[in-house]
Amino acid sequence: MTLNVGVLTFHWTPHIGALLQMIALYHVLYSQFNVSIINFLPRLSVLVRPTINLGKIVEKYRGNSIRFAMRTSLGEIANYLFQFGTEQRKELNHRKILKMLKLTRPLRSLNELKEEVKHFDVIVVGSDQVWNPVFLRYSDYAYLLPFKVDGLKKVSYAASFGIDNLDTIPAKLLTIYSRSLRDFTAISVREQSHVSWVSRPINREVEHVLDPTLLFDASFWKSLASAHTFSDLKDGDTVFVYNLNFEMIKSIEPLLVKLNKYGFQIIAYARPQPFPFQQGLSDIMHYIKLKKRLKIKFLEYINPFEFLHLIAKSRYTVINSYHGTIFSILFEKNFITILPRGKSIRILDLLNLLGLRDRAVYDVNETLKRLKEEVDYKGVREKLEFHRRRSYNFLISAIKG
Secondary structure (H helix, E strand, C coil), X not given: CCCEEEEEXXXXXXXXXXXXXXXXXXXXXXXXXXXXXXXXXXXXXXXXXXXXXXXXXXXXXXXXXXHXXXXXXHHHHHHHHHCXXXXXXXXXXXXXXXXXXCEXXXXXXXXXXXXXXXXXXXXXXXXXXXXXXXXXHCCCCHHHCCCCCCCCEEEECCECCCCCCHHHCCHHHHHHHHHHHXXXXXXXXXXXXXXXXXXXXXXXXXXXXXXXXXXXXXXXXXXXXXXXXXXXXXXXCEEEEECCCHHHHHHCHHHHHHHHHCCCEEEEECCCCCCCHHHHHHHHHHHXXXXXXXXXXXXXXXXXXXXXXXXXXXXXXEECCHHHHHHHHHCCCEEEEECCCCCCHHHHHHHHHCCCHHXXXXXXXXXXXXHHCCCCHHHHHHHHHHHHXXXXXXXXXXXXX
C-alpha cells in the first residue's frame, strides 16, 4: 500500500529559496508516495510578509508599544504601496506555484495540525529554517511536532536553524528541542556544523544531508525554467547580481564598473525602499546613478523560474544567498558569494563540502580576480553525486524503514 506522506515546511512564503526547496522535496517524494504539503499557516506567516491589511497589521504588531507599532507599520505600508505592483505579482505567482502541488485544508492552530497529521503515515519536516528559534516561537513550535500521535512516523529532512551560533539558543528552548526531537524516527539537518549540537543532548544519530534542491541535477531545473525567458538577455554575456542590498552593491561598484567596461550586461535583482526615509533616499539616488552610468538592468521582482533562467544563462553570478550559491553550482557558473553577516555557516558548509571554499569572498577588492578564476567542476560533480545518493537514500529509508 502506498504510504501517505505529509511535508511540513514554509510553503506560505513567496521567498524563492523556500519555494524551490519545497518543489524539490515534493517531486522527490511524489514518485513513490502519496504526498501532500501540510497547509499549516502559523502567526509567523503573517509576521514576515508585508501587508496593508489593517487586521493583519494589528495581528503583526500585537504586544508591541503603540509608538513602535505606529512607526513601523506606517513605514511598512509606505514601502508596500511603493512596490504595490511587485507585491501583487509576487502573490499571484505564489498562488500559481501552490496550485501545482497537493495541499491539505488550511490549518491555523497546533490542535488543528495535530488532528490533520492523523491522516498520514509519515510527516517530513523540512527543509529550510524550520527550526529557527525565532520562527518556532511564532509558530507554536509546530515544526518540532511537539505532540504524540499513535502510529505516526516523524522524519526531518535537511532541517535548518538559520543561525550560525546555536549556543545562543535559550535553555528553555533547548528543553523543547530535546523533548520533541526524541520522538522523531529519523533526524537530518542541512548544516554539517550543527550535527553534533543536535545529536549530543538527545543521544541520537543525526545525519547531514543536502538541501532538497541539490537532489536534482541541472537538467531538471532547466526544464522548469524553460518557459520563463527574458527576450533581451545576452546569452553568455550577462552578470547576474542577486540578493545584494544597496550597501553591498555600493561596496562592489568598482567591480561593476570593470564588468561594464568589458561589455557585460549587468542584471541586478534589487529594489530600493523609501523607508526608513534617510537610508531610502540615499539608496534611490544611488539606484538612479547606477542605472544611468552603468546601464544596469534592475529587476524589482522575479519568480523562482525566472531566477533559475537568469542563473542558467549568465556568464558570472555575484550573490550573497544560500540558494543563489546552490544554483550557481548546479549550473556550473563562475561565481562569488559575498557572505552575509551572521548567516554564513550554511553557505560555508556547502562550499567546504564541495571543495569550493575559495568562492566565498570577504574582501570586495578580491571580487574581480576571484570571479574570473575558472571553477573546476569535474571534482565538484563527483562530490555532489556522492552526497546526492547518500541524502536520497537517507530520506527514502527513513520513510519506508
